[in-house]
Amino acid sequence: MALVEMVQEVFAPGGVLARADTHFQPREGQTQMAMAVAHTIEAGGALVVEAGTGVGKTFSYLVPALLSGERVLLSTATKALQDQLFARDLPRLAQTLGLPVRMALLKGRASYLCLYRMELARQDVSAREPGVARVLAKVESWSHGTRSGDLAELTGLDERSPVIPLVTSTRENCLGSQCPRFRECHVHLARREALAADIVVINHHLFFADVAVRESGMAELLPSVRVVVFDEAHQINETGVQFLGLTLSTGQLMDFGRGLLAAGLQHARGLADWTGLASQVDLSARDLRLAAGDMRGSAKLRWTDETPESVRPDEWQAALRRVALACAQAQEALDTVSEIAPDFVRLYERGTELLARLAHFSGPGNPDAVRWVDVGPQLRLTESPLDIAEAMRTRLLATPAEPVGDDGWPGEPAAGPGRAWVFTSATLGDDEQLSWFTERAGLQDAQILRVASSFDYGAQAALYVPRHLPSPADPSHSMALARWVGEAAAQLGGRTLVLTTTLKALRTIGDALKAQFAGSAALEVLVQGEWPKRRLMERFREGSEHGQQGCVLVASATFWEGFDVPGDALQLVVIDKLPFPPPGDPLVEARTQRIEKSGGKAFKSYALPEAAVALKQGAGRLIRRESDQGILVVGDTRLITMGYGKRLLAALPPMRRLESEPEFEAALQALTRASTTAPPFP
Template identity: 35%
Template sequence: MSKVTSQFQADGVLARTLHGFRPRASQSEMAAAVERTLTKKSQLVVEAETGTGKTFAYLVPVLLSDGKAIISTGTKALQEQLYHRDLPALRDALAPRKMVALLKGRANYLCLHRMNQAVAHSGELNKEQQSQLVEVRKWAQRTEDGDVGAINILQEDAAILPSVTSTVDNCLGRDCPDYDDCYLVKARKRAMDADLVVVNHHLFFADMALKDVGFGELVPQSDAVVFDEAHQLPDIASQYFGEAVSSRQLQELAHELKVLYLTELKDLKQLDKAADKLLGSLKDWRLVFPHDAMRGNWRQFSQQESVRMAAHMVAEHLGFLRDVCKNALGRSQDLDNAYERCVQFLHKWDQLQEVDRTGFSFWFETTVRQVTLHQTPLSVADKFGGYLERSEMAWIFTSATLAVGEDFSHFTNQLGIDQAETLCLSSPFNFAEQALLCLPRYLPQPHEREMPKALLEVVEQVLDHNHTGGTFVLFTSHRMLQIIAKQLEERTDRPLLVQGSTSKRELLQQFIAAGNGILLGTSSFWEGVDVRGDALRCVIIDKLPFASPDDPLLQARVEDCRLRGVDPFAQVQLPQAIIALKQGAGRLIRDADDRGVLIVCDQRLVTKPYGGVFLQSLPAMRRTRDLAVALEFLDTLEKSE
């Protein structure tokens, strides 16, 4: 027995450290595989189903190994949970001398220079932003790490945050007057000195993309990288190996230059004029797109004459602004920085108009006020796989959902992971006893007009039999969520929590506190949500989570499959949907004592040939087509309280 696996025994460090710890063969097996990978500097891909204890299965060998390691998580929330909850006691018990650091992206840290600028020009802010700025300044007096996520009084998307944080574009780097006090610089310094650094996938790939073009290195060099929630990597990697320009970026640039004119460069009237011209053309640019928020195919949409004209005017006014800045170079660090951004944005803008290039998806997304153009590579396998091959590091990829059946090829092919050992570990939970899967009979097809009414009836019947427990209703579209939310509001006096009404963290806290709440959510609630006990007894899924056929990246991948002569449904759409359904189903049973019902309201699970592949990928729960049986099971849970 190795030093690592001995920690997982009944008399090991985990039993002494963790309340309620029980030895699990699958956890010990994963830890041994991670230990081998760290020693050999090789690659490992592990699907560890809910209950395996994968977090400790990789943390123990990492803490006991020599060298430096990066742990990358899927979200900032998981990053904080790992750093603040899971790591401290384990590190103290196993490796008290190891230094551990938390590193987030720059937008999470207060920028003192930009805060001081905002204070100096607070007259330019609206009343809400001025009030928020007062709170930021109070908090700035007492913060140690500058992490703006700790300003509890502000919402996650507070309007003031872009004015008091920096971006890669507007950061002055070593030329900044507040460089020595910079919270981001201090966080990076701590990460450079640490033995174990906890980051998130977005930060990791932002750094990897920067290193690829030789600009910088956010995440320090290490001997090992562990990706938790690794199923998210292919899409995130694609974003960072692509290009994007948003109208918000260009508007922020123009507004910053207007502030410079009002303060440092009052004689440069043309700067104010050029910024106004760009702002005007950006308003016209937004108007050529549909009003509602959407995603679309930029390659097709850009062929319209009105769109081409609007894009040309943005480029022309951005070029004018660049020329004005160029003529005043050397008069202000902020202006010199703005000139460089003008040059970069103009280059990207021109590149995004050249939509005839192959190997990329060209797409746009809009909000009520903004438009973002994207160029996304259809495959990152060569780039990411090459990165792994060149590195002399251990690479570990783990998630509860990576395989289709026991086949990992969908995941490994996307990332170019050719040499990895693979391991599929089933959950130690007794799903046959703990859970029931119901596929109700007689429901309409998902696309039929009667479906919202039928779904509402299922939800209401569940609520009638689940009085003292909580219910998740997970949707594949915001439209269906809003329809059901509006109807339920009038029909229940139970706590009804709807995604979008407040932050995800706040919604979950309210849901757990309520004990018998109803939470309606879309994609972000299908994963990374851990509610144990009776607070969540039933998960209802409205339909199979196939990606929208209108999604431009999906369209491009489908077209690429056709050109290569392979079946796009089997190669792309089906595996993605299976992994997403496994994630949603995984919300139900989170503990050995949890019990509950999973209801999937999609007839295709039993009427389509591919339905069997979905069912084989789900945990081995008892199954029924009779909703009454599921309701009876909920009744037994009520009585057993």
């Protein structure tokens, strides 16, 4: 039986899924997507699927992938979805289908405990601090019982903990096969399991890190895989450009200096002035940061000439030379002791790489890339391609499944259909060809499928734009919006998520709401950055359960997507402004200039689609299941007063419109009376 027919039977009424789960309901869109994925697996090629919220896209690609019998690589944007696929969805579905499948989970090395680094951590100065020492002891105790070494197993470990970089390795400091704990290495064991598995779950960062530097073990894995699925595919362009470019940070330099000092004092004390050498690296890195100017907060400096904007050329070049001299002196010392310990060999390689990057950034930039400097507590020099289209076309999509060439990548075409690529997300564009995604990913020739959401947005959700709010350009906008949100949230008893487009608005709205509800027993105001992200999400999902206060969460950036709050805990989503790309961002400017130079209109073909996709992602936080109800508020009157607002409105789910404040008040009151188990509000 053909794969397409097998898949159709699984999703049919009375099929395997229906028999295994009495709550399963066949959905036309889910079946349509599953059959398209099956056809692509059989024929090879690329398929791009935008599957609206509620379609059930995960099963739509997992069922044909499992039934195909092929080796499959599944890539997600987040570790959370990685863990969900590996621990819940894949095992449950494989059992339902009766398929004996070997599965493996592979993350980046920063997710795994490094046993050797953990031993070294005891000697680190920061390990003497009581808080750090306590967490380190907890990690050491856990290390004796873990098999995978995945730090996600360690409950209560803050993702911002200073212990994590002490007990994990990086590409720069890993000793590889020369490590004294290599046989027990959790990263190495995870890669071995991945090479032996039928289904491997990875993330986009890991995938593109390997495309760039061949470091993650993917170079051995990818050639043997016939099916590659990217879930949350809308993130692959921004993830890809991070790794396909070149970066040099003062953090890397200072970490090199710390490694130099630690290894020197441990293995070769007295053979070189390790303290002095490390100090020179550290001081030169700090001088480079100071050469960029005394700026509070963070900023991005354009770098179109010899030096970044607003930076004095003589000071900048002198600072780069001091860094190069400090690294070169360290290299000389390392060269004399390289045979004593593998740490020195790896440090020498790191120093060589740092010197190469310094030489690159001391010269002219690549005309096909954009350069800039991120100025914050650290300094980061970046040169990046504008998108991943060229890399996708020449290094990935053009490659067949097998065999492997001398360079570790596939060589001549294999017999049978080529590799199948599936790219899917709930948001991939605002036009029929999904050009926002396909053009940047080099997928203009891919098959396109758009599957609408199964939710009844007209009955479940409403859209409101408060007309009385000041213009977004008015400095009083954020404060006015905060006052309005406070009144609405108070009526609703919390259950409110405020998504901001800037960190400045995040702080202004968050502070205003905290002041408004200070000492209130009714509402708790949560602000991104004050707690770890995981803790914020857990507290917000709890809502007013168990007698707790209702919650208002003010967030930005990562909370616009991947934040899933089904049920009563979230019924009001407020977006402060239309999410146009920041005009001062060097990457945005370079993309805009490229379009203008080619005769295009950057606002229409770049800024507007960017805003449409981001707006759609933010709106997607509201309705997560068939029984949810809620209101989406966009605090930007341009959505209804400007001509381009029609295109942005068309990108949103087909919610009913609330035209006045009384209509909004009525809808809000209906939500306070109802729960998501009741019929939709009128």
